[in-house]
Amino acid sequence: MPNVKVVDMAGNEVSSVELSDSVFGITPNVAAMHTMVVNYLANQRQGTQSTLTRTEVRGGGKKPWRQKGTGHARQGSTRAPQWTHGGIALGPKPRSYRFTVNKKLKRLAMKSALSSKVLENEMIVVDNITMNEYKTKDMIKMLGAIGAEGSKALIVMAEPDSKVIKSASNIPGVKTALVNTINVYDILNYDKFVVSKEAVAKIEEVYA
Numbered sequence: 001m002p003n004v005k006v007v008d009m010a011g012n013e014v015s016s017v018e019l020s021d022s023v024f025g026i027t028p029n030v031a032a033m034h035t036m037v038v039n040y041l042a043n044q045r046q047g048t049q050s051t052l053t054r055t056e057v058r059g060g061g062k063k064p065w066r067q068k069g070t071g072h073a074r075q076g077s078t079r080a081p082q083w084t085h086g087g088i089a090l091g092p093k094p095r096s097y098r099f100t101v102n103k104k105l106k107r108l109a110m111k112s113a114l115s116s117k118v119l120e121n122e123m124i125v126v127d128n129i130t131m132n133e134y135k136t137k138d139m140i141k142m143l144g145a146i147g148a149e150g151s152k153a154l155i156v157m158a159e160p161d162s163k164v165i166k167s168a169s170n171i172p173g174v175k176t177a178l179v180n181t182i183n184v185y186d187i188l189n190y191d192k193f194v195v196s197k198e199a200v201a202k203i204e205e206v207y208a
Helices: 030-044 103-119 136-146 162-169 184-189 197-207
Strands: 003-007 013-018 123-126 153-157 174-178 192-196
Touching (some): 030 103, 030 184, 103 123, 103 184, 153 184
């Protein structure tokens, strides 16, 4: 079982925690993680881009010249794609980029992402993440003490805490999340995975 030290908010080691092999100790599956990252980014796309076809462009109702005898190629409308101000041929139209991934692959990707953070020593377990007041300075101080300052950090909590969330919201590169809202993209995208001891237990409860 992977063993990770537990620190307090001042950066002092207070204990250690044994992580579940089935969640934090598997061999990361790169293909599964890649699929989930592509899925996450595809699902974020709005798909609202749209171009006008020749039937939607204003004007062009009159035939520009007669069919024969002019020496020009025959034309039926000045809004055909080859004309300036004409319609767009085969342009994008609103569509959904969403696709679904089966539950088995989702779980494998999540476990792989969590295990990769342990393997790369990028997982920091904090005994208890709390704030007495809304203070960004205190949050920066905590991140510096535990070794996560100056890098992108994902702070994961078991329960929502408005003081922690608000204190971290103004720090560039820092994001807060709950156990039920974390995703593979965020775990891999952030350099440090800062998680409370209680959140670790919840993650193991869900994915073990």
